[in-house]
Amino acid sequence: MRRFLLAIAVAFAVLAAPAFAALKVGAKAPDFTLQSTLGGKVSTFSLAAALKHGPVVLYFYPAAFTPGCTIEAHDFAAAIDRYKKLGATVIGVSHDPISTLKRFSISECRKKFAVAADTDMAVAKAYDSVIASAPQLANRTSYVIAPNGTIIYTYTNLNPDQHVANTLAALTAYEKTHPLAKR
Secondary structure: OOHHHHHHHHHHHHOOOOOOOOOOOOOEEOOOEEEEOOOOOOEEEEEEHOOOOOOOEEEEHHHOOOHHHHHHHHHHHHHHHHHHHHHOOOEEEEEOOHHHHHHHHHHOOOOOEEEOOOOOOHHHHHHOEOOOOOEEEEEEEEEEEEOEEEEEEEEEEHHHHHHHHHHHHHHHHHHHHOOOHOO
8 A cells, every 4th residue: 555655655756757967968977885785785875986987877766666766767777788788787776675675686687786765865965866756756866977076967757767777878878989998
């Protein structure tokens, strides 16, 4: 019943949400550290540490196990080898508790990438990725962050369909001017 009500809340939020992200290309990405899980194993995700290894695709999503978020997680999982080839780390962030995300990381993320618990929404707020009409939920926003901490791409749309394609395109364009060998 709780999942059903959450799905309804997300559906209403979709209808009322603005279609933009406040952090723009060229802005400095706010640093953060969150408890995360990959394949059900809990650890700590640090943006600063991840950026030492290459670009980061940071995507916010409203709630684990809701239809759109499940589709998006499946899409990111299916494309993870393409992200790795481009030297990128993928991290998904939602308000869900780590206990929920442990299950989500196994079943929906297919043990391919980490998801992090932003239970107080502090990181989503820092990235201006909160649904205005439902501030307890993150807006579906994807960021590509260069290793120097600069946002090089941002996309907000509650429809999950283009987040993977768009972030891969942004990373491919970035890689043309910043090949892995030069980083």
